[in-house]
Amino acid sequence: VDVVESIAIDRAKELFGAEAANVQPHSGSQANAAVYLSCLEVGDTVLGLDLAQGGHLTHGMKLNMSGRLYNFVNYGVDEVNHRLDFDQIVKLAREHKPKLIVAGASAYPREIPHDRFKEIADEVGAKLMVDMAHYAGLVAAKIHNSPVPYADYVTTTTHKTLRGPRSGLIMCKDEHLKLVNRNVFPGTQGGPLMHVVAAKAICFAEAMTEEYAAYGQAVVDNAKTLADTLMSCGLRLVSGGTDNHLMLVDVTAVDLGGKKAEAVLDACGITVNMNMIPFDQRKPMDPSGIRIGTPALTTRGMGGDEMKRIGQWIYNALSDSDNTSLHESIRTEIREMVQAFPVPAAAESPATVA
Template identity: 50%
Template sequence: MEKKSNSAEKILLNYYQKERKRQKSTLNLIASENYPSKKVLFYGGSLLMNKYAEGYPGSRYYQGCQYIDKIEELTIDLAKKLFKFEYANVQPHSGSQANQAVYLALLKPGDKILSLNLLAGGHLTHGAKVNFSGTFYQVHYYNLNPFTQKLDYEEISKIAQEVKPKLIVTGYSAYSLKIDFAKFRQIADRISAYLLADIAHTAGLVAADLFPNPINYADVITFTTHKTLRGPRGAVILAKKELGAKIDKAVFPGNQGGPNPAIIAAKAQCFLEALQPEFREYQKKVLKNAKAMADYFQKKGVKVISGGTETHLLLIDTKNSYNLTGKEAAEKLEKIGVICNKNMLPYDSEKPWITSGIRLGSPALTTRGLGEKEFKEIAQIIHNILQNPSDPKLKKASKSKVEILVKKFFQSQKH
C-alpha cells in the first residue's frame, strides 16, 4: 500500500517537473496567463491557507482569525488605493465567482442582462447558455459592428432601449480596443440599468493608468488578479459604497464558503507590486509588444480583428488569412513551441471547439523580458509557419528559433 502511494507521489512530482519544463521551454502567448513574482507564489502557497475564516474582518465564524483579519484589511486597503475606489471585496476565488456574486447581489432570477455576444469577445459568465448566467437570467446581446468589428455605441444604445435590461455588462475576454465607459454609463442611465465593468483582462493596464478606467462610470467592477495584473489565481469586486453590503453578502454566504487567506495575502503582494513605478513600465512594454505583433501581421496583409490592438491582445483571422481553422493554427504553433489559444471571431461560423482564429497576448513573455524586436520575430515565425504548415525544413528552423529565444531569455532562470 505504502509502496503504491510512494510511486504515485513520484508520478505526481514528475508531472509537476514536466509542466515546469514545458513552461520554461515554450513561448507563451496566452493572453490570460502570466508569471507572478516569487513573493506572490510564496504567499499563495503558504500556511495561511490552513486557516478557515468564513465571514469578514471583525466578524468571523471561527476563532483565531486576528492575523487573517489584518491581512484581509490590508489587502482591501491596497485594492482601494490601487484602483482609487471606495469599496473592495477580495474574497472571490475566481473571476467567474466574482461575476456570479455581482448578479446575485443586483438581480433576481429571470432579470434581463445585456452583454456582448460570446463570439465577439464576451465571457461565458456574461450570459452563455451553457453557463449559470445564461441559465438563471434572460440574456440579450449586442454585437460588434460587422464591418469595423468595433463596439457600436449607437447600436448598443438602441438595443438597450428596446430590451431595458437591469444590468449592462462591458469588459471582455477577446476585444483588442479601448472601451468608452462614459458612453456605456449614458446608455445605462437612460434606462436606469446597473453597469458592470468586467476588467478581468485589462486590470493591470487600468491599474497602470494605461487603459480607460471605469471607476467613474461603473456601479460595479470585477477583475481577475492573475492576468495582466500578474498576481495569484483569484478575483476582486470593486463597487460603489452603497452596494458594498449587498456584494459582501452575495460573496459570503451567497456563493462561497471560506475565503483562502493565502491567496488574499498573495493579492496584497500583487497590489503592492502594481503600485510601484516599475509596474507601469512593464505595462507600457506589454502594450508596445502586442502592437509590434499586430503591426507585423497587418503589414503582411493578415486579417487582424478590429483592425489592430490598443491592449495586451490581438485576434487573427486564420481562416481567411491562412486557410486554417483556429484549432489547426493553434496546434501547428504548439508543435514549434509557440503556445496560444484558438478563439471565436465576431460572427464566426465555426463551432467553439474549432473556431476561425487565434488570440495572441503579450503579458507573459513581456514578464520574461522579451521586447518589441523579439515580438516582431515571433510574429514572423508564426506567419511563416501558418503560411507553410507542411514544410518540414521550415518547421525545424522555426523550432530552433523558438529554442534560441527561450534559452536567451528565461530557460535558465530559477523562478
C-alpha cells in the same frame, strides 16, 4: 487573517480608486456570479457582449449559470470595423430596459469607453457592471481608462495583466458593499483562501510601482509591434490592430482554421488559443481565429525586436502548416532565443513590498 485581508482590501481600493472592495472571490467567474446575486432576481434582463463577438461565458452564455438564471440580451460589434456597436447597444437598452448592463470582454482588442456605457445605463435606469479581467493591469498602469468612476460594480481576475495569483476581485460603490459581501460569503463560496488573499495584497502593491507602469506600457507597445508584424505579412487582425495586450488573428487567410493553427504553433513552441472572430462562419470548436497576448513575453523582458521575430515565425509556420521540419526548426530557434529571457525567478526577499 483579518489583518492580511484588510491590507489587501486597502491596497485594491488605493490602486484603483475604489470606494469598496471584496478580495475573497476565488475567480473572476465567481466574482461575476456574486455581483449578479447582489443586484438581480432570477429572470431579470441583462445586457452583455455576445460570446461569439468577444464576450465571456459569464456574460450570458446559455450553458453558463448566467444565461440559465437571467435573461441576457446580447449586443455585439460593428460588422465592418469590429468595434463595439453603440448604436445597437443604445437601441437594445431602450427596447429591453435591462436591470444591469455588463461591459468588458475576454477577446476584444480595443479600449472600452466606460463613460459611454455609463451614459446608456443612466438613460435606461440600469446599473452598470464592468468585467475588466483582461485589462485590469492596464488600468492599474493608467494606460487604459478606468471603469471605477463610472460603474456600480467592477470585477476582475488578478492573474492576467495584473500578473498576480489566479483569483478574483470585486470593487463597488459603498452602498453596494453589504450585499456584495453577503453574496460572496455565503452566497457563492465558503471560506477564503488566505494564502491567495496574501498574494493579492502583494500583487496590488507591485502594481502601484513605477516599474509596473513601465511594464504595462511595454505590454501594449509589444502588442502593437507584434500586430503590425502579422499584418505586414498579410494576416488580417480583427478591428485592424490592438489598443491593449491581445489581438485576434483571422487565420483563414492562410487556409487554416483556428484548431489547426493552434496545434501548428504549439508544435513550434508558441502558445496561443483558437478563438471565434466576429461574425465567424466556422464552428466554435474550430473557429476562424486565434488569440495572442504579450504579457508573458513582456514579463520575460522581450521587446520590439523579439516581437518582430515571433510575428514572422507565426506567419511562416501558419503559411506552411504541414511542413513539420520547418516547425521543428522554428522550435529550435525559439529555444535558443528564450535562453536570453529566462522566466523570472522568485525574489530572494519576496515580502519586501509587503
